Amino acid sequence: MKFVTFLTENSAKQESDLILSTYELSKHGLFSLKDGLKLALDKNIKVILEWDILVTEDEFSLIDEVFSTLDFSQISAIRVQDVGALQYVLTKTELPIQLILESGNRNLIGIKKWISLVGNRLERIILSPELDMNELEEIKKEVSVPVEILIFGKILLFYSPRKLLTPQFGEREEEVLKVQGKSEESPHRGFSLHENRHGTLMYNPKDLNLFSYLNEIEQMGIEYCRIDNRDFSSELSHYFNSNDFEALIEHYPKTLIKGFFHKNKTDVLFKKLKNQKLLIKDQSYVGNIVNVIKNKQIAIQLANKTRALIPGDELVLLTPEGKRKEFTVSEIQNISGTPVEKTTDEELVLIPYPANLSIKTAVYWKDSFKD
Amino acid sequence: MMRSVPELLAPAGSLEKLKMAINYGADAVYLGGQKYGLRSAADNFTSWELKEAVEFAHARSALVYVVLNSFLHDQDFSGIESFIRELEDYGVDAVIVSDLGMVSLISSLSSISIHLSTQASCLSSYGAEFWKKMGITRVILGREASIEEAKKIKEKTGLEVEMFIHGSMCMSYSGHCVISNYTQGRDSNRGGCAHSCRFEYTLTSEKDNQTVTATTFMSSKDLEGVALIPQFAEAGIDSIKVEGRMKSIHYAGAVPKVYSQALKEYHDHKEIDLDFIKWADRELSKISHRSYHDGNLVSKAGEKSIFSERENEESDYVIVGQVLEIAEQKYLAIQVRTGFKLGDNLEIVSFSSRENLEFQVNEICDLQKNLCDKANPGTVVLIPWLANVERFNLIRMRKKA
Numbered sequence: 001m002k003f004v005t006f007l008t009e010n011s012a013k014q015e016s017d018l019i020l021s022t023y024e025l026s027k028h029g030l031f032s033l034k035d036g037l038k039l040a041l042d043k044n045i046k047v048i049l050e051w052d053i054l055v056t057e058d059e060f061s062l063i064d065e066v067f068s069t070l071d072f073s074q075i076s077a078i079r080v081q082d083v084g085a086l087q088y089v090l091t092k093t094e095l096p097i098q099l100i101l102e103s104g105n106r107n108l109i110g111i112k113k114w115i116s117l118v119g120n121r122l123e124r125i126i127l128s129p130e131l132d133m134n135e136l137e138e139i140k141k142e143v144s145v146p147v148e149i150l151i152f153g154k155i156l157l158f159y160s161p162r163k164l165l166t167p168q169f170g171e172r173e174e175e176v177l178k179v180q181g182k183s184e185e186s187p188h189r190g191f192s193l194h195e196n197r198h199g200t201l202m203y204n205p206k207d208l209n210l211f212s213y214l215n216e217i218e219q220m221g222i223e224y225c226r227i228d229n230r231d232f233s234s235e236l237s238h239y240f241n242s243n244d245f246e247a248l249i250e251h252y253p254k255t256l257i258k259g260f261f262h263k264n265k266t267d268v269l270f271k272k273l274k275n276q277k278l279l280i281k282d283q284s285y286v287g288n289i290v291n292v293i294k295n296k297q298i299a300i301q302l303a304n305k306t307r308a309l310i311p312g313d314e315l316v317l318l319t320p321e322g323k324r325k326e327f328t329v330s331e332i333q334n335i336s337g338t339p340v341e342k343t344t345d346e347e348l349v350l351i352p353y354p355a356n357l358s359i360k361t362a363v364y365w366k367d368s369f370k371d
Numbered sequence: 372m373m374r375s376v377p378e379l380l381a382p383a384g385s386l387e388k389l390k391m392a393i394n395y396g397a398d399a400v401y402l403g404g405q406k407y408g409l410r411s412a413a414d415n416f417t418s419w420e421l422k423e424a425v426e427f428a429h430a431r432s433a434l435v436y437v438v439l440n441s442f443l444h445d446q447d448f449s450g451i452e453s454f455i456r457e458l459e460d461y462g463v464d465a466v467i468v469s470d471l472g473m474v475s476l477i478s479s480l481s482s483i484s485i486h487l488s489t490q491a492s493c494l495s496s497y498g499a500e501f502w503k504k505m506g507i508t509r510v511i512l513g514r515e516a517s518i519e520e521a522k523k524i525k526e527k528t529g530l531e532v533e534m535f536i537h538g539s540m541c542m543s544y545s546g547h548c549v550i551s552n553y554t555q556g557r558d559s560n561r562g563g564c565a566h567s568c569r570f571e572y573t574l575t576s577e578k579d580n581q582t583v584t585a586t587t588f589m590s591s592k593d594l595e596g597v598a599l600i601p602q603f604a605e606a607g608i609d610s611i612k613v614e615g616r617m618k619s620i621h622y623a624g625a626v627p628k629v630y631s632q633a634l635k636e637y638h639d640h641k642e643i644d645l646d647f648i649k650w651a652d653r654e655l656s657k658i659s660h661r662s663y664h665d666g667n668l669v670s671k672a673g674e675k676s677i678f679s680e681r682e683n684e685e686s687d688y689v690i691v692g693q694v695l696e697i698a699e700q701k702y703l704a705i706q707v708r709t710g711f712k713l714g715d716n717l718e719i720v721s722f723s724s725r726e727n728l729e730f731q732v733n734e735i736c737d738l739q740k741n742l743c744d745k746a747n748p749g750t751v752v753l754i755p756w757l758a759n760v761e762r763f764n765l766i767r768m769r770k771k772a
């Protein structure tokens with residue numbers, strides 16, 4: 001297993017792949033492309049060029065400019081996220097490709113497809129922090145292409161092309177406008193916000209730390225662990241460069257979390273938001289009660305055109321609270337008060353008041369109702 | 372199918388809303404099943420409702436697209452094979468997908484058309500070309516693309532191109548926001564977005580500690596593009612889409628009405644004149660909305676696209692209810708959502724005519740024909756019959772001060 005870090009002034013040439021993040025092509029660039037490549041040259045190292053911004057049709061002319069002057073001899077590979085960028089790199093360069101699958105791409109079937117589509121120029125895939133350890137293990141068992149995950153550093157929450165901070169703070173000279181945000185409506189404080197030429201980024205107040213899982217990650221066979229060192233002070237860089245992870249964590253200025261690595265349960269909560277009882281809509285569904293005149297009549301808006309309601313039908317009523325009642329229709333009238341022997345599609349009908357009921361109660365034929 | 376104007380694609384958050392959208396002029400609707408789509412809190416369709424939906428739509432020459440655009444984890448795929456077969460059996464016209472896994476699975480199981488969801492943030496002909504190789508027949512461009520860019524994408528790839536024209540906007544690139552995942556434990560890309568971008572924030576610049584309080588700096592105004600219909604049509608855009616499966620029944624009907632009238636206007640006159648735009652503005656202002664903006668459709672969305680108000684939507688009108696039943700020459704049965712009383716002025720929103728029917732309520736009866744002086748929400752009442760009113764027409768009134 002190897003560490004992957006970003007090229008910084010403090011980067012040491014060690015057992016680490018170095019990513020060059022630039023103002024031109026990265027969401028969170030550290031250098032201009034020219035300065036970054038010069039730094040790499042000075043350090044006598046090759047870098048992985050990061051292109052993780054999304055690009056619209058017209059913006060590709062800027063990309064053409066960047067690539068027309070690019071010194072490829074300094075670059076060992078290119079990593080891309082936008083599918084347009086992938087297609088561009090596939091057709092316009094011969095560089096090995098590292099594919100960033102961090103947004104979406106949370107299933108094996110899709111990941112395998114990406115691998116087969118990019119073919120032999122794909123040298124690495126970068127998987128999402130949304131995948132938990134079980135999912136990562138399953139994926140790693142099935143794919144032979146080397147896999148990278150983020151194990152330490154900032155967690156990107158939000159990426160917008162719009163400049164959201166300068167309207168608040170005015171135009172600034174610096175390449176990146178950095179702001180701290182908090183909201184009374186969120187229990188979380190200290191969102192880090194960056195605005196640069198590509199738009200606005202928002203980071204989680206707490207950073208990711210999976211150093212305590214390094215053994216598990218190694219056992220899974222994951223080849224590359226990324227440490228986002230772009231905001232490291234020289235002190236933190238020193239701890240990292242000397243493999244003193246304990247000191248790195250101890251002196252780290254932000255709270256650290258394990259993210260979803262242990263278990264991703266982000267689909268559990270919202271499934272409970274729905275009233276499962278109200279989901280029963282099948283061939284047994286008659287319609288909904290839309291009006292109640294106590295002790296006299298209820299009105300049902302019929303909603304099933306495959307079957308007519310007739311006097312004598314046995315019905316099940318499910319109240320919005322999920323309570324079940326049963327009754328038999330003795331008589332049906334239309335809104336003019338005329339008796340109806342057999343209803344037609346989507347009619348509004350009146351039937352005698354069966355019990356204490358409220359509107360929005362769903363009505364079903366008992367003979368086909370499955371609770 | 373070659374069309375002289377784009378298809379109008381409207382949201383259908385429920386069977387009731389689907390019928391509303393089609394009755395008010397949508398050429399196609401998109402909806403979600405019980406699983407695999409993004410709007411977990413919407414009244415998503417059961418199998419039985421889906422079948423009903425397709426039959427209703429096809430009987431009126433409208434198309435039905437089913438949304439399967441969650442970012443699925445492996446365990447989320449369970450049951451997908453039988454669901455896809457069901458969609459084919461029912462005659463669903465296309466599925467909307469964002470995930471390559473889902474695309475490849477569907478292509479291997481079925482010949483149903485696949486539209487690439489905006490969630491995939493496809494923004495260029497390079498990207499579209501790639502997805503075309505995957506068998507995608509239509510690309511729903513990210514909301515960051517302009518009409519001019521969409522035109523180029525269509526010309527270069529030959530794919531059908533769909534663009535959003537109306538509704539709420541994510542401030543982030545679609546699919547690139549996981550705020551809810553980390554702050555609320557709800558996956559925004561599986562339907563759990565908590566709309567954190569609409570919150571008020573206090574911001575402090577790191578450089579000089581300048582502080583801005585109570586700002587909705589990351590909330591977007593709503594998209595609105597009636598005046599741009601000619602550009603969409605001339606660019607050859609295949610489909611214009613209204614956002615909002617979670618929106619109200621009023622929105623479900625009244626927004627498609629405005630856009631279908633706009634497309635008709637363009638079709639008939641090859642332009643949308645100022646009078647029409649004024650009418651459309653008036654109509655759209657009656658429906659709950661944030662301030663409108665044209666997003667990135669013409670140029671990059673800038674400062675003016677930010678909705679700098681607290682999360683309260685504006686509208687001049689309130690939905691009173693809908694016509695449930697008509698007893699010819701006698702009564703209209705109204706399902707009441709907002710109460711009204713004798714003497715109130717109501718407006719019945721016509722399905723096909725630009726002009727709506729305005730009238731004053733001079734009689735209200737309950738279903739037992741007892742005279743009443745007001746209609747309470749949650750009831751069905753009878754009012755005297757009016758000509759040119761159709762079942763399921765929406766009824767609204769100006770908000771009282």
Ligand code: SF4
Pocket residue numbers: 540541542543548549550551559564565566567568569
């Ligand atoms: S929080 Fe806002 S930007 Fe993020 S997914 Fe939800 S609506 Fe979109």
